[in-house]
Amino acid sequence: MIRSAARFSCAGVLVAGLAAGLGAALGGCAGGGGAGSSPAGPMPTPDLSAPRLDLVPGGVAVVPLGSAQPDEDLRCVLEGGRAIPTRVVVIARAMPVAESRAGWLPDAGQWTSGSAVSQVRGAAEWAAVIETPADASGVWMDLAGRRVAVQWISDGRTLPRAPHADDDSPWKPARDPALPPSVVLSPRFAGEQRDPRTRWRWHLIADGLCPEDDPGRVPSASFESDEVEALARQNESRWRAVMLRIWGIDADLAWRLKRRLAAVVEFGDGQFAPAWPLDLADLEALASRLLDPLAKDPTIAAVAEAWLAAQPPAVAWIEDDGAILDASRTRVLATAAVVSVFDRATLAWAGVEGQTPELRELPPYRSLRLVVPPRVDPAVLFAPVEVHAGRWQRTLTAMSRPLPVEPPGTHLGPFAADLTLDAWQRGEVMEAAWPAACLLHKPAMPPGAEPPASRSRAWELYGECRVLGRNAEGLAEEVRVYFGPVERPVAVVRISELGESEFLPVGVGTTGVPELLPPATGAQVQRGADRWTFRLPLPPGAVEKDGLVRIGVVRMDAIGRRSSWPRAMLPWQDAPARGALDTRAWASPGEQPP
Secondary structure (H helix, E strand, O other): OOOOHHHHHHHOOOOOOHHHHHHHHOHHHOOOOOOOOOOOOOOOOOOOOOOOEEEOOOOEEEEEEEOOOOOOOOOEEEOOOOEEOEEEEEEEEEOOOOOOOOOOOOOOOEEEEEOOHHHOOOEEEEEEEEEOOOOOOOOEEEEOOEEEEEEEOOOOOOOOOOOOOOOOOOOOOOOOOOOOHHHHHOHHHHHHHHOOOOHHHHHHHHOOOOOOOOOOOOOOOOOOOHHHHHHHHHHHHHHHHHHHHHHHHOHHHHHHHHHHHOOEEEOOOOOEEEOOOOOHHHHHHHHHHHOOOOOOHHHHHHHHHHHHHHOOOEEEEEEEEOOOEOOOOOOEOOEEEEEEOOOOOEEEEEEOOOOOOOOEEEOOOEEEEEEOOOOOOOOOOEEEEEEEEOOEEEEEEEEOOOEEOOOOOEEEOOOEEOOOHHHHHHOOOOEOOOOEEEEEEOOOOOOOOOOOOOOHHHOEEEEEEEOOOOOOOOOOOEEEEEEOOOOOOOEEEEEEOOOOEEEEOOOOOOOOOOEEOOOOOOOEEEEOOOEEEEEEEOOOOOEOOOOEEEEEEEEEOOOOOEEEEOOOOOOOOOOOOOEEEEHHHOOOOOOOOO
């Protein structure tokens, strides 16, 4: 069933912001002014609110028409009365079910086309497919009896000249020199190829969005649908024309714009990931303004500079607030991370009230980890942390002292799903789709039982994981519990819902030869219809000499989605952050704190 054009305009099934405008301009392509209208005679005044089409002569143009079915014999006539071949198709984008595993980039979905709605699946719109002649000219075309503004743009073979940077190629890839070219082909980036609205950005990184016949062009994934492939090439041509126009005005501005449109950031340890803007409607509006045929060069340059200035120059988040303690071990030194999405180096720091922060240099498109000074007031449990990158500032909240463990126990939860690019940019944390939680407590000793010889064995981690469905693969769920500081873990325990528990090699996190725990010291697992639970006696050394426990928990559910406590993880992280807990606050009747 086809939904409203307004709904599609928000989702951006074709070109963000284009379908709604043309749908209004063409009146849905139904009724009066349809295929039966003649190009002869006076033409109606063009609707100035409708978007302009930027097309390459000799190419296949895909023009969105909205959700209402147009006439099958819809006609397109160029200025001057020349009719050109045109047909109508349905283009659809089918999205996976909501329970699928999320990645860093938004899911591109599956793009298809057909001659009828019944032939496609997902959110759909009608489109006119126009085979433009190589000698096409004029500033408008008659589409279904309505005049639409057209600008015929270069395919990139003829270059303008930047007056002060003639030797700088416009096809320089927007890729960090330290980024291996093979990384662009990895799954972390490849999703941008599978969306016809954004494949241009993948080429911007891989080969600078050079023309298709350029020897430097890197092959990209093609769409099975000819119409979807034509839409992808149309968007590539449009953004190629944008970059050429800016390069012809100011090569340095073109390079800065290119890097921000396709921003890739080094997150540390050689991990590169996209950090580019995701708002397709905003990008569509930017491209339209930068290709305005009536605007002069200074105006175009000002538009590009204004857009760059409006982009957030940095992103910050609390990476860990339990792994590092001060000398007295009574206060937590949180670790804040800040990423530059800016073309110049700046100073960065993280501070709290009453403390002097340490200033660090933050290079362009790089990240820093900043240890937050402790608060003067040790009684505060959670405190605001101000992270700065030059003039940019963001206030976060971090643990200031270890969380007291008191009867009946301390709740560890809710678990947070892995960060996506959108959530990371917005500073949002998404709870796991399937709930999970743990409880650190001291279970009651059976009457007459001797207390355990190990301090840690007096404590137990109880966990409960809801299971709301399983995929065809039938993946077995597992939980991994990390004890001790991130850099020097004391123990890593893997617990399977099938009843197995094992020590993983310390410091490896997810690989290596495990050591199977005997049932007497391993986790006790119980499975139910919609959940499974475990009870894990804390391994030796998990409770440190002064009663502190530093712990992080990761769950992998039956559909392959990861979630964690105490902080959401980046998709490429191997180990979670830690939460610091103080067991000295526990005191049962007649019992001394440990």
